[in-house]
Amino acid sequence: MPELPEVETTRRGIQSHLEQQVIIEVVVRETRLRWLIQPDLPQILGGATIHSVTRRGKYLLFTVTHPPHPGGTLLIHLGMSGNLRIVTADQALQKHDHVDWVLSNQKILRYHDPRRFGAVLWTAQPPERHTLLATLGPEPLTDAFNGDYLYQRSRTQHTAIKTWIMNSHQVVGVGNIYANEALFLAGIQPQHAANSLSLAACHRLADSIKTVLSQAIQQGGTTLRDFVNGEGKPGYFQQSLQVYGRAQQPCSACASPIQQVQLNQRATYFCPQCQS
DNA sequence: ATAATAACCTGAGGGC
DNA sequence: TGCCCTCAGGTTATTA
Numbered sequence: 492m493p494e495l496p497e498v499e500t501t502r503r504g505i506q507s508h509l510e511q512q513v514i515i516e517v518v519v520r521e522t523r524l525r526w527l528i529q530p531d532l533p534q535i536l537g538g539a540t541i542h543s544v545t546r547r548g549k550y551l552l553f554t555v556t557h558p559p560h561p562g563g564t565l566l567i568h569l570g571m572s573g574n575l576r577i578v579t580a581d582q583a584l585q586k587h588d589h590v591d592w593v594l595s596n597q598k599i600l601r602y603h604d605p606r607r608f609g610a611v612l613w614t615a616q617p618p619e620r621h622t623l624l625a626t627l628g629p630e631p632l633t634d635a636f637n638g639d640y641l642y643q644r645s646r647t648q649h650t651a652i653k654t655w656i657m658n659s660h661q662v663v664g665v666g667n668i669y670a671n672e673a674l675f676l677a678g679i680q681p682q683h684a685a686n687s688l689s690l691a692a693c694h695r696l697a698d699s700i701k702t703v704l705s706q707a708i709q710q711g712g713t714t715l716r717d718f719v720n721g722e723g724k725p726g727y728f729q730q731s732l733q734v735y736g737r738a739q740q741p742c743s744a745c746a747s748p749i750q751q752v753q754l755n756q757r758a759t760y761f762c763p764q765c766q767s
Numbered sequence: 768a769t770a771a772t773a774a775c776c777t778g779a780g781g782g783c
Numbered sequence: 784t785g786c787c788c789t790c791a792g793g794t795t796a797t798t799a
Binding site for chain 3: 769770772774775777778779780781783
């Protein structure tokens with residue numbers, strides 16, 4: 492469910508409630524996520540102080556210190572259906588509320604994930620060295636990601652450009668909704684081979700990815716069915732979607748019917764007139 | 768190395 | 784009401 496804008500929206504919503512707080516207790520009700528939650532996580536985190544709440548791609552990173560014990564980083568991924576909310580103790584438990592972090596300010600960070608594709612992982616290493624983070628591509632909203640990078644990296648890649656930009660080893664954070672939207676904005680057909688794009692097209696696409704993701708963050712993300720931010724409220728970028736979920740509806744620019752095809756098992760939407 | 772596919776899960780919605 | 788099918792915002796592991 493959550494792509495970069497939804498994860499960033501979550502981060503911004505929970506950050507101020509967590510930083511400098513001590514973790515009083517960790518309650519794990521379900522350990523079977525994408526990877527099993529390690530059994531000693533409550534012991535490791537009990538008494539630790541949360542220093543910072545940052546993001547790398549679609550991962551949230553909670554840096555904790557625990558003197559005289561070693562510190563480390565809690566990594567949380569929301570998968571397809573996860574969310575993190577700040578709640579109070581009187582908030583009734585819902586089905587699929589898998590983990591609680593009880594904090595010294597009386598608040599609780601609550602992880603909810605029906606499909607359990609998400610992850611809650613602990614690493615004592617610098618987080619960028621963790622196996623899952625070490626091979627990630629650049630952040631799309633930094634200068635390291637630009638048209639030149641996209642052009643150079645895609646020269647040997649015959650896969651569809653939409654599949655390419657959704658690959659976190661090339662660039663992080665772009666999921667199915669925003670891949671569709673960015674390609675529409677750039678005027679590029681999703682099924683074109685990545686190595687067939689001109690340098691100019693690569694620049695348009697990199698710029699479009701930055702624009703779409705930035706605007707979505709400003710609007711608090713996209714709520715299709717169940718995304719909620721740290722306060723439990725939905726985003727509203729869904730009102731700005733130009734192609735995603737709009738099969739057969741008229742293109743906002745030229746009124747041609749939006750087409751839907753399947754690309755690598757993912758629903759793909761584009762305007763056959765505006766995107767070439 | 769590259770590329771496509773299977774797999775991990777639950778829940779919602781449609782057709783009958 | 785219920786059963787069966789398809790689909791869903793992600794990513795890794797496996798297979799050609």
